[in-house]
Amino acid sequence: MDKKYYWTDEDNGVVTVGLTEDGRNELGNITFVSIPKVGTQLSTTDSLLNVEADKAVSDIPSPVAGKIIDVNKKAEDDPSVLNGADKTTSWIAKIQK
Template identity: 35%
Template sequence: MFGNEKNLKFLDSHEWARDDDGVVTVGISNHAQELLGDIVYVELPQIGSNVSQKDGVAIVESVKAASDVYSPLTGEIVEINEKLSDNPEIINSSPYEDGWFFKVKPQNIDELEEMLDSDAYKKLSEE
């Protein structure tokens, strides 16, 4: 279950973040998409929006529930995953690769260090 997540950081609310040369890609964890079930809709933030750490900036809806997606960092939304608008089920099949939600240019990259590493997140998600 935790193969390609070793280089990711996690919020306890199930978002993941990956630093891609100073721009941080954000999505929801495999555990979160399994809990949600079949994802049917995603509302993404606006490019150029300024967000604060742990702000709800996107919404993911499944056949079971709707959930906020929180920003792990303070910064500016610089890109969104347009593919999710027409194909939100990508999140179910590829939560760490093709199913990312948005990218943030952080004001303070050190906020990543406040997040859980994959081992701590795995422990949390098994509770």
């Protein structure tokens, strides 16, 4: 998936990642997600998110290398929260660089 499909916000070396409007439109309505567990080390070739949606089944690579320090539990329980534009609720994970 192209980098234009996700957003990143960095604060003190912690990068929060979510899907942009382009990403949500490309995928369609998200129905299932798999996010690595907190503590997982990722490189930029590793998958941050496995997603099933109306238009596609995709692996989304991590935009940064680092350790997952938090995941959006609401997204794991209800993947449809990732369909929203509000960054405070539709983020995927927080990664410590």
